[in-house]
Structure formats: C-alpha cells, structure tokens
Amino acid sequence: MTVDPHRPSRSAPVRIAEADGQHAVLAFSGDLDSHALRVLEELLLDHRLRQPGAWTLEMSDLHHIDLACAYALLRAVTRAPEPAAITVRGAHPAVHRTLRHAGLDTVATFEE
Template identity: 65%
Template sequence: MTFSDVLDAHALSELEELLSDRRLRQAGTWAWDMSGLERIDLACAYALLRSVTRAPETLSVTIRGPRRAVQRTLRRAGLDTVAAIEE
C-alpha cells in the first residue's frame, strides 16, 4: 500500500474499510510506503496498529520511508513493536 498526503480523521473510516478487506488478510507480508505521507494523526496510526494485531501472527509488516513526524506518531501508537520501520 502506498500512502500520501495526510491521514487524519477525515480518512479514518475509509482507511479502516481498506484495512479490513478480506484479500488483504490473506497476504503474508504487508509493505506500506509512507514516503509521500506528510502527516498522520494518532487515530489513523491506531487503526493501522489494530489491523496488524488482528491479522495472523505470521504476518510481516514493513513501513518504508516515513518522515520524522510520521515516524513519531507511528512509534507513539506502538507500531514499531509490530512492524519494521525503514527510513
């Protein structure tokens, strides 16, 4: 998945819907490109965390290229404990 612009409360329901797609649950690896993401709010970061923690334990998640501000929010939500964050 590639994220760009801003993920905030306006995008939350659409993000949750995309992350709950059954086909996505069948993948063994998720790679999220966040190099184009300018900002993410905590609610969206928690939605990403929930999607990972509800997935099968064998799931591998990599977050690529997040800006420093985005990284801070992801770490604050705890995503660094369930996903590899590559700068």
C-alpha cells in the same frame, strides 16, 4: 466518504498498490487524519489483505498521520492470529514519531 478499494482514487490518502496473496503494499499520500479514518478502516478490511504474510506500508508521500489512524493500522496488523510481517518504508520523521507513539514500532520494521 466511502472509497471503493477495488477502484483506487488518486485523492484517497491510502490505497492497495499491490496484493498477491503473499505480500501486500499499501501506499499512503498526503494527510491521513480523522477525516480519512473511515476510508482507512474500510480499506484495511479489504479481502486482499487477509492472506498476505507480509505488508509493506509505503509512506514516503505521507506528510501527516494522526494518532487515531496510527492506532487503526496497529489494530489491523495485530488482529490476525498470526500477524503479518510489517515493513514501514520512507516515513517522514513526524509520521515515524506518531507511529511509534501508537506502538507500531513493536510490530513493524522501519526502513528509510
């Protein structure tokens, strides 16, 4: 499944909600599992995510994330020479736990 990041789909589990060159907001919903891994990885390569110095990962509508997707997020946010400041907002306890297991808590701030 390929999703055009410039034309967000309502059924896609992740989309770029906004990106202005300094800050990007990624909105997550539903389940982010191995079936959605490729969609996530393609989205994380979007040119709009190369410049922002800060990312907000809005996860209040995300019910489940598997470890492979959590690692993909970690790789994306740490691959730049100067990684962006990451804020994870609204993660449910199970999602928060998976992100912690992947090590995202070492590079991100978590907000309720």
